[in-house]
Amino acid sequence: MASNGTVQSPTNNPYGKTLADYLSRVDNFSIIESTLREGEQFANAFFDTEKKIEIAKALDDFGVEYIELTSPAASEQSRQDCAAIAALGLKAKILTHVRCHMDDARLAIETGVDGLDVVIGTSSYLREFSHGKNMDYITQQAIEVVNYIKSTGLEVRFSSEDSFRSDLVDLLNIYRTVDKLGVNRVGIADTVGCANPRQVYELVRTLRGVVSCDIECHFHNDTGCAIANAYAALEAGATHIDTSVLGIGERNGITPLGGLVARMYTANREYVMGKYKLDKLRELENLVADAVDIEVPFNNYVTGYCAFTHKAGIHAKAILNNPSTYEILKPEDFGMTRYVSIGHRLTGWNAVKSRVQQLGLELTDDQVKEVTARIKQMADIKPLGVEAVDHLLRQFHAAKSNGSTITAVAAS
Template structure:
């Protein structure tokens, strides 16, 4: 499968990620996160609006002055006061949004589509006059009428935005729907397209990937997928999704930094890396069941679509449990310098299984059983 060439990550750990329940990054932590993401190679780092709090405004200015390779964006309402703050605090780009769906339009801001477009024109012209890269996003795009979406995107493109954004704000969209809507927008505008997908129904990575396949160029991610409620697509998840199809698409990034980035942010948040996190979870390259370990010992590609070495990780093979197979037992014996016949390895595996039915096992217990064959 060939994937589109144009791919930019917009990491929004310092905006969407700050909306995660336990996030309250200090200035030093914000700088550390921005520097790690920059070293990794994300193209954009999105920061909380300078309107949010005095420290958020100061930190935007500090990070924007830091001379990072990544472009520093701030996420603001389509509002002149917020736009002025973005300019005053040195943002290189402004990610504007306005809710356009029926359910949100009423309760979020109460504007009609025409009023949204009138406000957008003032704000976009002001930002473009100040040489700010502008993206305009329709919040809750997937509960917005497609004709309304297209009307707005065509209009803001003529106002001079560099890209339009589609947001699955409530995590309701399916991968096929994302593909169809992004494709429809792709056919209507020339500018770049950004996608932002929430994980409420478990489709954030799949939806973000579908958007990429359909022509989205800019993909929103956060470290560990943190964000409002249960978050959005994770950086490591999107890297895994793309690398498993075509590693050359992500070879320009410092993939070996991913474990450290996830670990550092998890520590800042006071959480563990989730067990099901792609690439960086402690068990992401851990093999247990006998049928798996037998095959992996012969050729890791049997049960690994990603090479752990690419990410500075190592595979682990567990044998201290009742699902063990004799091949893995024989391999452990070889590591210990013990030569077992097939019959002995099978007998040792049977012994481990019987003990595993009775209680938890650990590596030392297994080695003791294996040494008993060496005597």
Template sequence: MRSWHIEICDVTLRDGEQTPGVSFTCEEKTRIAEVLDQIGVEVIEAGFPATSPYEKRCVSAVASLGLDARICCLARARRADVDAAIEAGVDMVSIFMPTSELHIRHKFHAPRENVLDEALRMVDYTHDHGLQVRFAAEDASRTDLPFLMEVYRRGEEHGADLLSFADTVGALTPLQMYRTMRKIVRAVGKPLCAHCHNDMGMATANTLAAAEAGAFQLHTTVNGIGERAGNAALEEVLVGLHMKGGVRRYDLSHLVPLSEMVVHYSGVGIDRLKPVVGDHAFRHESGIHIAAILEDPETYEYFPPELVGTTRKFTLGKHTGKKALEHEVARLGYHLPEKELCQVLEMVKDRGEKKVDLTDETLIDLIKQVMGGPPL
């Protein structure tokens, strides 16, 4: 398989922090950044320095860690924003401007050509100070394509290092994203970035579709946190790249610990069914499934839990089979003859049907009821 030509820009510390109610301390930002660097993420967007003096200090703290990753920050097309970015010591500034008629009409009340000209002046100003520039089109997915192409063409002329396409309100389907990104990639000479929101639940799929269409820089957040319904999830995008894009250079064993860290720092929990990092991502109850997994885990797991830094778990309940129970009994240090094993299985199923949690302690009690004695 020929691997997709991509890099990751994780925006947890900026767009992820825009999740309502979330605020990271400087220490939390640096710890998250260090783990992202261990994974091999190439670009870390550390924040929005113009927000406040404290935010600028936090961005500067990340920039001064000496990580392998390049450090980026966000800036509006305003000189004060760019100055704050320069003072924070970042490697790259993401200068964004709204490009859709809807956004320009309500946010600027000015002709879009004027808005573009001012943004390009800030691209020049940033380059004059020796920083890389990512020229980002906000609400690109709802922008008429001819004007969007003009924005990118003029950004190239002014030396933008990267051109960014934002599906700001998650308006696209994966097929729409692929077709649109393919057209843009063929028309421009600079690397394209894909920044996808999850309003219709398609951010990860759209990001992978963009990568397959030729997008270079893919934007993610840990656990998919972000405004409204969030962003493309780092863990899902990286596993998708690993399994479908032939991209095997990232150390995915940090994904579950990093997910848990961000849950703790952000206060935003994740669903048990969440792909890759959810509690049930590698948890099995069905007797048919577990019997097959005990023979070969690939029968019911597309990728192994060890890849992403976690372990497989079996749950006992109404769907439990004999092989699964035998495995769990042995794990606890017991051996049951066939008759007693079947008795315990009946009790397990009965409790499962009554919605009783079957913990290790509960299973040991059931074993002792039919057999007694200490573990072998």
């Protein structure tokens, strides 16, 4: 314990949990990957059976614990796809997401999935403008459906929808009811993305004191809080987080798989690396991006082309001395590489020196500083690509080696 009375982290990681967070599941969580359910609701998404199977296998290879599929009640093709993926024999458990209705439950059970994720809206908005049912009806329906699913021996999760705009007493009452029935998990859903991390922490911590089963959380990203909310939920005692690849889903989507993994890696690198094949992330994201006809964003967590690109001179110098100065993630752990950009007016001579050494050229520090000044001069007119910079460096080196006086150096 520190002299000021605060509890210090048990490791040297300042971003890890403290001993006081005894309910935290930051070091013990599971991912319910919903690209093939929530992701199908993305504006551009259309996955045929072959593509669904390819994505399911890739997710399984990455190491997610659960794969959630669109309800078989959505269409005949959805039913067939659900049965096909359930029959693959993947390591991940196969779930399907269904309304809290007996007909949906029966149809889903027939597909051979490992479990059912049951959901019904509990906010006043959804009770008035969606299904039109009161809480007494919802509770009775939940009891009937949950008991039926449990009688088949399958996993069952019961989730409210629009949880953060639902009455807290209503929520706790229905969660307590289904917990006593023996559900595997109860679910909290920020369906409209309105929650903030403090609200999430408080609700999950309250719920943790009410139910003994696991707690699953589903966060939409309408206001940019999905990853932070997911982390706060785990700190408060949640056990499962819903994700989708690249965060695709209804509207702005949900917690992105890559973003969540990056956040959790920062909290406990060894745990995350032991659970998931992080070097498969880029391949997985490229697969899904191609399937929904989008590009991986330039600033995407881990795999965006700028994620490990360093440009400013003082950043580049520090990175070359010790990458941890400006990188909290190790690119090599994700199968990525860093790139130090030098063809611009912000470049520094240390970064240029590193490139000179990579090219096997011999220049003194003063000569490196001289050629750096030339790069800056040219980059004031337009940025230089790596090939143009390398051409300039080789020309400069050749001129110095020949003892020539350099009046101009051209870059092609």
